[in-house]
Amino acid sequence: MVTVVDVTSENIEEKGFFCMRSKSKTQGYKRKQSWLLDRFQEGLRLKIIEEEGRPKGFIEYIPIEYTWRGIQGSNYMAIHCLWIVGKGKGKGYGSRLLTECIADARSSNMSGVAMVTSSKTWLTDTDFFVRHGFELVDSAPPHFELVVKRFDDQSCPVFNHGWDERAGKFKDGITILKSDQCPYIYDAINTIIEVAEERGIRSQVVELRNSMEAQFAPSPYGVFNVIYNGKLLTYHPVTKRELIKLLEEA
Template identity: 65%
Template sequence: MFEIIDVHNGNVDEKGFFCMRSKPKSKGYQNKLAWLKQRFQEDLKLKIVEEDGQPKGFIEYMPSEVAWRGINGINYMIIHCLWIVGRGKGKGYGSILLEACINDARLQGKSGVAMITSSETWLADKSFFMKFGFESVAQAPPCFELIVKRFDKEPIPRFNVGWDERASEYIEGITILKSDQCPYIEDAVKIILEVAEERSIRSQVIDLTDCEQAQRAPSAYGVFNVIFNGRVLTYHPVTKREFNKLLDISGV
């Protein structure tokens, strides 16, 4: 038996938010929990699919005007994350969650649903969404695609282009622009700062505290951007070895 749980301020402390559920006392988990409690007041939706009482995946989405991705849109629903793991895969749970989001958007009178996907890592690939009537409408470096499912002929969301110009504002050393939207970011920041110290590279961390800052970040992912000497090195958490390799490639 499976069940779709609508998570909100009234039950999030009990149900959690799927990610890092084995480490509820960690800083990353607690930061995300606090972030969610604020976002629920801005109409963020979080749905978890449970099988026999065990969580197998989730979907998180919110209105385009307040979404935490590098896009600009009016009257759309933006999916932040859709994730099914382990033995939950292949049972149609992803389809059920996506259809729930689409139906919710229709009921709210939205003009459609959009999501940023990636052909590489950390974000979902677009192929699954194409089966539900999504179409690719734009690309952004290094590997992002904006996909949209339209309900009407109103203007669709667009990328907030100008990535290189925004990254070039941070020209010295390593700058980490991060939010609490993803609980894994906290540990990723620690790794990057350790590498910076070991290599005697100047570093700084800047918190993204509202959706406007995330929408105008130097990458389309928005909520996590690691910049070295004016260029984005990664938008997703990496291991210590991976980050050292990125710096080596950059000529440090």
């Protein structure tokens, strides 16, 4: 049997939030859980799809006014993450979760649903949303796209452009702008700091304290930005080898 579970402050201890469920004692997991408890008060919804009681994927979304992505708009629902893993793929689970989000947005009298996508890595592919009636409305470097599904004629969301200018404020060494929205960020930070120390590169970590700061981060992903000498190096966790390669190419 396949079921969709609403994760709330009441059952999050039991159900978790899908990512890193087997590592619930780690700092990344604990920080994400605390972050979610604060976001539930802002209207965040988290749904996990289960097959015979086993989680196969999830969707996380929030009213756009409180989104932690680099977009702006009004009266839209913004999807942070949509992820189906392993043998759960190819069974329509992603479509089912997306349908739940769209239904929530409609029942809340919103004007539509939006998501930051990418054809490269870490974010859901743009084509998936296009197949479900979304349209591409904006793009941003290096390979971000903004897709929306409109319910009415109200203005649709756009990217908060100005990425290079914001990244350029951090000119000296490596700056990591981070939040607790993604539990994988915590370990990634340790890797980056380790490489920086090995190479004698100055590094610092800057906490993104609220959704507005994430909306005006140096990349559309918002919640994790690694800046090297004023340029965006990566917006997603990388391995030590990948990071060294990025530094050598910068």
